[in-house]
Amino acid sequence: MPALFFFTDPKRTPHPEDIAIHMPEGCGIIYRHFGESHAAKRARLLRKITSDNGLTLLIGEDDALALEVGADGVHLRQKSLIRAGDLHARYTHLTLTAACHDTETLRTLTGDEGLSAVFISPVFASRSPSAQGIEALGAKGVRDLTDVANVPVYGLGGISCDNILSLRDTGLSGIGAVEAFSLRT
Numbered sequence: 001m002p003a004l005f006f007f008t009d010p011k012r013t014p015h016p017e018d019i020a021i022h023m024p025e026g027c028g029i030i031y032r033h034f035g036e037s038h039a040a041k042r043a044r045l046l047r048k049i050t051s052d053n054g055l056t057l058l059i060g061e062d063d064a065l066a067l068e069v070g071a072d073g074v075h076l077r078q079k080s081l082i083r084a085g086d087l088h089a090r091y092t093h094l095t096l097t098a099a100c101h102d103t104e105t106l107r108t109l110t111g112d113e114g115l116s117a118v119f120i121s122p123v124f125a126s127r128s129p130s131a132q133g134i135e136a137l138g139a140k141g142v143r144d145l146t147d148v149a150n151v152p153v154y155g156l157g158g159i160s161c162d163n164i165l166s167l168r169d170t171g172l173s174g175i176g177a178v179e180a181f182s183l184r185t
């Protein structure tokens with residue numbers, strides 16, 4: 001599993017291919033299309049970029065699209081964790097990751113679900129619509145979650161060059177980000 005993932009977002013990163021072509025070899029991209037009408041076309045473009053540049057491509061919530069474009073795997077929302085075991089049994093070649101936002105859910109994961117990692121969020125304050133009104137975990141909260149996890153844990157949400165060092169001893173296996181990859185100055 002890559003240590004660094006770029007999470008796409010149609011509103012905040014409307015042209016993820018422009019970011020993908022600049023990513024260093026060995027990183028990952030999680031393409032979340034949220035029902036975009038041109039999702040298949042963009043997924044094929046991202047697959048080409050990731051294949052040509054030694055990157056990993058996971059498709060958010062859409063195993064059919066992941067299989068169609070030959071992606072490396074699927075990223076599930078927390079409420080879709082129930083699908084992980086079946087996806088793993090049916091498609092053993094796919095890498096599976098999932099969002100996980102609370103201690104109770106993390107404790108229920110045994111490793112039998114076939115997940116390569118979970119992404120906890122928001123680590124820090126984030127402009128993500130899903131993070132609004134949710135208290136950021138901070139380094140201590142991240143450590144509390146990694147301590148109970150039976151699968152590798154990645155952080156997501158508000159992580160930037162300004163705060164990443166505070167996560168050094170939290171037990172994270174890697175990080176994901178959206179706006180940290182923005183090409184805007």
